[in-house]
Every structure is written in C-alpha cells, then in structure tokens.
Amino acid sequence: MLRHFLLTPVAILAFFGAAFALPAKAAESQSSQLELLSVEKIWDAAPHNAFTDLVRYKDRWVCGFREAPSHAGGVKDSRIRIITSDDGSEWESVAALEDQRGDIRDAKFGILPDGRLMLLTALQLFDTTQQKHQSLAWYTDDLKSWDGPHDLGDPDLWAWGINFHDGVGYSIGYRTVEPRFARLYTIGADNKFVTHVENLGVKSDYPNESSIVFDDSDTAYCLLRCSGPAQFGTAKPPYTDWTWKVMNAPVGGPELIRLPDGRLLGGGRLYDGGQRTSLFWIDPDTAELTEALRLPSGGDTSYPGFVLQDDLLHVSYYASHEGKSSIYLAKVRISDLLAAADPIEIGDRLEPFVDDQLIDSFGGSATLMLHKPTDREVVISHDEPWEGNTSTYHTVFYDGLKYRMYYRGHHVEAHGSGKTKNHPEFICYAESDDGVQWTKPSLGLFEFEGSKDNNIVWANGPGVHNFAPFHDTNPDATEDAKYKAVGSKGKGLYVFKSPDAIHWELMHDAPVITDGAFDSLNLAFYDTHRRQYVDFHRHFRDGVREIKTAVSKDFIRWSEPQWLDFTGSPREHLYTNGIVAYHRAPHLFIGLPKRFIPGRNPTGHPAKGVSDAVFMSSRDGQTFHRWPEAIVRPGLQASRWINRNNLPAWGIVETASDIPGAPNELSIYTTEDYYEGDGVKLRRHTWRLDGFVSIHSPFAGGEALTKPLRFASGSADDEPPATRLLLNVSTSAAGSVRVELLESGEPIPGFTLKDCDTMFGDGIAMPVSWKGNSDVSTLAGRAVQVRLVLQDADVYALRFAGAAENDVD
Template sequence: MLTRLCLAFAVLVLSLPSSIGAAEPLALGGRRELFVDTSLLEPLEGRAQLRLHHPTPREVALTLNEPWEGNSSGYATVIQEGHRYRMYYRGHRYLLDPPPLRQAQSEVVCYAESDDGIHWKKPALGLFDWPPTQNNTGHKQNNIVWRGGAETHNFAPFLDTNPQARPDEKFKAVGGTTSSKGLLTFASGDGLHWRQLSETPVVTQGAFDSHNTVFWDPTHQRYTMFTRFFSEENFKGLRSIGVSFSTDFRTWSTPVGLTYPNSPPQQMYTNQIAPYYRAPHILLGFPTRFVARPLSRQAQSLEPVQTRKLFYESIRESGAYTGAEVTDGCFMSSRDGQAFHRWDEAFLRPGREGEGRWIYGDNYQSYGLFETRAEGPGLPNEISLHFNEGAWRDEMHRLRRYTIRLDGFVSLNAPFSGGTATTVPVTFTGDRLSLNFATSAAGSVRVALLDAGGKPLPGFDLTDCDELFGDTVDRTVTWHDAADLSALAGRPIRLSFALQDADLFSFQFVSAQ
C-alpha cells in the first residue's frame, strides 16, 4: 500500500508543469530601470555592490534677504514646466538675540522663476502688500504669492499631471500645521493666483509642521501625500513620515507610517518624495535626518559657533534642544509608496566645518528635481536640486544649487577585480539596450542575455558582447557589432551585467530611431 502511494505521488509531481513555483517574468516594457534597490536582481556575485553617489555643489541660486524673507525662510519647491522653472518658498525671520526665540514677522509664500533653472529672479507680482495692511492696500512691489494663516508655514505646490485635472486647478497645493488642525488644499490655474479649495482640513492625523508633499501618481492613478508623522501616538516616538492616498484630491485615506526594512530607527524631518521623472514607477525621497547630540566640547566648537550659542540661549527654557543638533540629507526609494529602501549613509553631509553647516536647520533639500544644462559644451544635461545653508543667519541664509548626473543617485558598482549582477526574468519591448554608465580607463561593462533559466542565449554571452567603456548616459550595447534585439522582445530573459572598475546607473530597452 505504501509503495503504491509513493508511486502515485511521484507520478503527480512529475506531471505538474515545470513552471510551478516560478514567478511570472517582470514586464519592463520600454521603461528605464535604476539600481536604487535590488528588487530586479538576484544575489550579487564577486565584488559587485550598490553604491550611493552624492551631488556636486554649484552656485548660490537664491539669497533670502528681502525684508519679508530672512533666516527662517525655506521649504522650497521647484516645478519645471517646459522651459519655465518656478520656485515657491516660505519667507520668514526669527529673532534670536536677545532670547527667547520669537517671530520677527508673519510668514508668507514667495515666488521666484527662471528660464534655465540656474539663474533665478524674484518678480514684482503686485499681489500682496508688505508690510501687511488690513485691506491689502499697501506697497506691493514684492514676490509674495500668498499670505494667509498656518498654510504659509509649509505651502507645497505641485503641477497636477492628472489628465482629468480642471484647467483652473492645474496647480494644486497643501499647507497647514496643528494650529489649523491639519492640512488644507489650494488650487491655481496659473501658479500665481491661488484660492483655497477645502474649507476644513483634508488630513488631520499627523504633526504637519514640516514640508508635506503631494503629487499625482501615474503608476497607481491616485494622488499621494506624504506628511510629517510620529511613530507613536500623541507626537511621541520617532519623527517619521506618513502617507495618505486620494483619487479626487478631496477625500483622503488615514495616514499610515512608512516602513524602512533593514534600516535602523532614525529621526526624519521632511520627505521630498516624488516619482522620478525619468522612471515614474520609482519613487525617490530625500528626507532630512535629525541627529540629536550632547553639547560636548567638540560640538560647541563646530561652526557656526556664535549662531549655535544664540540658538541655544533662545530656546533653552523650552528644554527641547541642546544646540548640538545637526541635520543632513538622506536618500531613499520605493516601488509601492509605503516600504522604502533607505540609505543610512548621508546623501549630503554637512561638509567642511569652516562652511558653517553643522547646525540644525541647514542641509534641507528643496522639493523637486529639475533638469538643467551642464557647464561644459557637448555634455549631457544634469539633474539640479537645492539645499539651504546659513539657517538662523540673516546675512548668510540662501539656497545653493547642486547637480548630479542623470539617474546618478545609486550605481551597480564593481572594483577592478570585478563583479556580476543578474536580473530576475523580465520581458521587454523595443529592439535595443541602452546603458548609463561610467568606467575608468581600464574598466569595462559587458552584458549577457540569458534565458529564464539562466543559460546564455546563443550569440549573447559575455564573450560575445563588445566591451563598453567610457562615461555616457546613453550607449547602445552590441554583440559582435550588432544591436538588434527585436527577436527577443516579449520573451522571458535575464540580463547579466559584468563590471570591472565601473558604475552602471540605469538600463533601458528602446526602439531604434
């Protein structure tokens, strides 16, 4: 009897399809894929690794020195609309000396614009007076685009790319704090003349006194809002980030906290999360990390020494800070909007001590990546982003532009001794494979195409691949000088990348022009 049962089980197993247990191949289509996580990769081989890269500082983009701006200006948002770049930011000033810390003026929303994303101007809009008068009848030669209540603290606009968006709601925004009992919504047809949409807050659970962000997510066909959040109720636990969703921008889900698998607990201000415009199925985030340190002798000696003393004296009675707190910029990514791969190493460090950015309030990244021309002729465009510096210092508070190569946040990297990475099974459309990579003079990148089981396809092994070397954001892969992959389109394959002293930033299947 036992023998017959064993035979029957063996026959059943042998009769099952061989694909049982195998995952469906990932349909890439023609989208670009970045190496910001390992979700597309099998375990790395050799000395291959994922490497975080860092932005390069450029010129000062904007000095926040107008009477309605000042040392607490910030939470900037940049929107690229064709050849026009728009910037929105809070104008505000605190008085530190003599203590206690207090507001010098009410908060306002300011506007700047640029034709190239590099040179910015503050237009005289003539919308709101400064200093404020009861009936808005005063001097209006300023760049104030909104003046109101709590929403001016963190007014966060975005360009609504929802195809169903009304023309008079082409631009939308959220803003508000606990004093407004949550986040209010706003809309504008031209990005300059704004009106309040919601009479009451649309999201009420959270802390909000940070840069809360929102966008239309084309991948999931919904609006997504990221807000300031705490890991425990009643504003206890870790400073964190919450997420809420809506299909109509009017009714929102209850925020839930983000998760960070394999990353230790850390204090997060801001979030700066948005779909990456070159690969919108991937969300990239640039939160500010808050690090509370004891006021040691070394901490007291870090520049800006005098500002640190003034700040500590101005808030000492609250007991909230020691004056040794420091903020820096981080990087994270997600494919579902809730679980994020967060790098524990800084994306932007506070920098050299003499530059005076080792203080709470500096190194906050603005919201929005935008593409700009490179400084040299014949070079590909770069991604620009802003960080603030000079917080609490009227004479120094400003936004500095930084740049990073296209897709250049994280690379698949290997040293000269080499490393290999193989993808999970995928399908694609198109007939060419394009890579964004950089090598040393002695380095190289090669690509093999394998079947779903991992066996090299004839003519597409590593030894068939023509060696790639150089530094380019768009190079077509060839095998024996041939690039055509149309015969493989729609067929489950794997890609195997062999690197030697090289960084591979992204890949994409494209169609020949």
C-alpha cells in the same frame, strides 16, 4: 527548474528536551506562506525506519533512510534502504546497502560533477579498539548498481552531508570522541576528502549534525546542531574564517535550503512543547529561528530531506506519531515563491538601479553603490526684508515653461533665552529659465510694510508655514486648477489651486487630512503611473518624526493615512520626506528626506540639533529602502552644522550641464545659513541623469545578474517594439562593461558574453552590441536575464528601447 540542497549531519546525540520558547510572530506572519498540501507514509517495512534524505536523480524521486531494529546506535541488522518513485506516490526498493563492520546510520545524497549520485553515510563500528566511527560512501549512475562502500575522511569524524558549489564539494564532519569539534572537508576530482579547515571554532561541548548552503554571492551558511541551542555559521570564500551565532532553539537533524528569492528555510526536530518535525525560517543577520509549519509528527521524529520544484517543497522525514517510526513524504507549497520568480514586466521603461529589486545575484566585487551629488553654486539668497534667516521649506519644479520655486519667508533672532520673530510668515516665489539663475518677480499681490512691491505669493491664511505647490499633470485637471498645493494650519492639511502658479485660492474650507502632525514640509502630487493623487506628511510615532501617506482620486477625499515602512532601517527622525515620482522612471518614488539628530549641538547654538540629507526609494509608495549614509553632509562650512540646515528642497529637476555637449544633469537644492546672518541661502547640487545609485565594480572586477525581465514586444496598440538594450554607464579609460543575455539560466546564442562588444566610455544610453549587432527585438516578450560583467565601471540604469533612442537620451 529543479534545485536540490542537502548537507545535514546525522543525529548521534539525543537531546534532553531543553525548553526554548520560539517567537510567536512566526506562526502568523510567515506560516501563511507555507501550505501543507499532502503527507503520505511511503515506507514502514522495518521495525525502525528513520534518518532520511531525498533527491531527484534522472527524473526519479530517490529516498534513502536507515532500517534497523531500533533507534539506538550500535545495533546489528541495519542497512540503508534506497527507494525510488516516478510520481512520488508509488515507491519501490532498488537497493539495501550494508557494511558488516558496524551499524550503518544516516543517508545523505549528493550529485557529483561527473553526474553520478553519491550516498554519504557513516558506521558506528562494532570493534571500537581503534576507532568508533567511520564515514563512507557509495556511488551509482543507474540506481541499480552501487559502487561501495568506500571509506572517506578521518577516523571518528562523522561527515554529515555533502553539497557542491562551483564544482567543489563541501562536507562538515564532527568528531565523535574527545576533543570534540567540527571540521570542514572539500572533495576533489578523485572524490577524496581533504581537510579544508581543521577546526571550525564552534564553541560547544558537542557540535555535530549540520547543513550547509551557498548564496549567489558565494557566502556559505551552516545550520549546526549543538549540545544546547543550535548555532548558525557564515563564511565568505575561501571559507576558512567562520562566524558563529547561537540561535534561539535547539534543532535535531537539521536541513537547510536557500530559496530562489534568497530566504533561508530550515527543517528538523524542535523540542519546546513536544518533539516534532517542523519547517522554520532563519534570519541570517540575527540567527533567529522562526517556526513556520509543523509537519504531522511526534515522538521519535526528524531528519528531513528537501527537494524544491517550482513552488513545491518535497520533504522526506520520519516520525512515530502513528505507531512505529515510518518514512513520510510531505508536499508543501511556498505560496509567494512562484510570484517572486515570475518575469518582471518592464516594457520599454527606464530601470535605474536604485535598489536590488531587479537583481538576482552579485558576483566578484560588484555591489550597489550610493552616489553623492556634486556641490555647486549658491543660486539664491533670501535677504529681502520679508524673507530672512529662517526662510525654508522650498519647492522647485519645472512645468515646461519655467523653473518655479516657492519657499517660506521668515526671520528670527536666536539668543540664549530663545528666539524672537521679526515678521509674520509669508510664501515667496522665484523663477528661472535654467534652474541656476533665479529672479524674484514683483507680483503686487500682498502688502509688506505698506508696499506690494515684493514676491509674496501667499499670505494671511492656512499654508503660510509650509506651502507646497506642484504642477498637476492629471489630464482631467480643470483650467483653474492646473497647479495645486497643500499647506497646513493647526492639526490639518489644506488644499489649494491656481490657474497660473501665481494666483492661489483654497479648494476646500476645511482640512482634507487631519491624521498627522503637519509642522513640516508636507506634500502631494499626481502620480501618473498609478493615476491618483498621493500625499506624504509628517506624524510622530513614539516621539519620533516619521511619515504617513494617503491617496485620493479628486484631491479632496483622501484615504486613511498609513505609515511608511522602512524595513531593515533604524528608526530616525525624518524631518521632511522630499518624495517625488522620478520623472524619467515615474513608476519609482525617490525621496530626499532631511535626517535630524536632535541631541547634537557642536556649535553651542541656542537651537540644538544637526541635520543631513539621505536617499530613499520605493516601488509602491509604501515600503521604502533608505540608505543609512548621507548624500549631503554638513561639511566644512560651520553654519551648516547649526540646527535645520541641509534641508533639501522638494523637487528634482533636469538642468543643462556646464560641460559642452554633455547630457543634462539632475539638480537638487539644500539650505544653508539657517539662523545665520540676513537670510538663508540655497545651494545647488548635481547628479548625472539616473546617477543616484549604480551597480559598481572596482578594477578587480565583478558582475551582476538580473532577475528574469520581459521587455516590450510591441503587441499593445501604443507600445513600439524594443530593439536595443541601452545602458547608463561610466567606465575609466581602462575599465569595461560586457553583457550577456540568458533565458532559463542559459546564455542565449548570439547574445553571449564571448560575443559581446566591449563597452567603455561614458553615456546615458549607450547601446549594447554583440559582434556588431544591437538588435534584441527577437527576444521581446520572453523572460530574459541580463548579466553585467564590469571592471572599474558603473551601470546606473538599463532600458530596452526602440531604434529612435540614442546615447544622449
């Protein structure tokens, strides 16, 4: 698929070579993604050949540039040369465009909505009594006959490039005389320039050449050359209010492209360490420029033009490193681009929208929204003599027989001079048939004050501080180890086994993991999707509580622990991690860590610090997306503002809804009354199934488009064909959801938005239909994008499933 991006203003100002050091991280981490495949000199007929642009038009390569006696402006005998090629190697001249009024300068292409090719350029006039510069354009539909020149815009405002977005052309012109500023034009149906923003408000002595692109949410990005460091601008529709940031380096002859995966790649002349034409990444949040690839160049050089085809970026530019300035064409492979564009194989699995990994773009008011669970009842109080007000580190799971709960029993008295422990730590056990009503069975295993009439399930050994059991779903698990656990002692993590979830013993005399801090609820479980055991445990990095992970095939020998990566999230104390493989979509990891803010103490309690619970998710167990907003706040209950409260139990379980006939819901549990009274209490909170995050739109309306997805074709022996698209959806009475399926960016006949039956209501697995037809089996195995158009609605998950699935999945 061809994507063409232009809009780069022309160089009229020669920079004075200011030295700005570029970040060293560029070259190593990101340059490896750019591979220079070839560079060819494609034109050198004139004494000076420069100021290029590149476009694909009617299946031909088209390159435009200036021919002149020299670089200097105001010279005679200048022209815009247009050359074309079928293969990018053999080139021929098809036009030489001149205007006798002045020195014609930079070539910039744009494809008009009517299909014609537009060449935008400018004159440096010989007669300067009225003005110095004039923008002008030519038009063609066959590359042979060129209609022009036509004057455009205002006197002494040099329009440097044109880009069309949603049928509207945008061009930034810079004023070449005092007062100097940049102006935004739009281009209407008659191809006339109309002032859209009189002055873009750039704080620079001389804003000039620019390049503008748009993303899928209609945000505009502008790379602007200035007298000093370049500046980076952003604006939302209607593009009247721009924010500008000063970048970390000057750029001459800038060009900008937005890649299909959303990254911004720029090009132009860089100055530090010698003038050269380079490609560089741009961070849109910080406006930092990171050099990624230096093209063979030097001396008089710059003004690249970009065309992207699949994973190959074709770059036209000029340089004088081999003698006189000549025109070059480089081919650069973006190594990870095709992989990012490949269809995502989802089979018939459920895909909750916990992150944006399946999302290609949003439109209108649609966005991802984090949902907070609903507070429910207190389900258990730890007020037995062997329990107490520091009972914590809960584990909750359902094994098909019972809901099981494990927690530390402990009690302290907090006072101004510190804390006094009242009894040793024990691991206690409770069970339930519904996850709401819990009992503490008398196990008769361990003695407390002369009696075994208690629910203590483990004592007097490693793990009594933080025992974390799980039901082992490994099909190779032996009968005596159907349940396993991890727990710490000192600087090591020990492993345990049990045949019945009640009677436990050590599996190994020594700790199996020692690289960690472990004074928290560390955990491990069998990952059915990746067929290995995975561990998540605490460690400190630069004094901050963070998380490490390791994997194992046998639960005894573990890999070297690695830090979790929270790219884009601030460093915070994560007191626990609470990570599970989500049982309805086991390829996803969901984490409910307790976030700890140690410096706050609103109650004046001797133990300082406050806590809340946050939400995070991962698709590989290593890199997590963590939402900054809390899912469980301390709230109005004063005791929850005391240190170590609001700690989520490890586990997310399905429980019955209180609403008659409603689907099951998800239950989680958090602590309260820590350090207060006779014992900690555990409160339940609920989400709808898959209800963590949704694609949400208010009544104003919005839409989301997925990346290409490939769902089950039934080709595998154990894989039934998918026949329906099911959505977990909730709307208001007036709200709605409509769905369109696309292939290669085009609506698929029979599955268009116009054909879709409007969805409204509330269901966990509601089928989508088009004119009464819900069968999508003809699309199985193909790369399909799902377009969701919402109004006052939420879509939590999608699934392509067989006919047996229904709306109470």
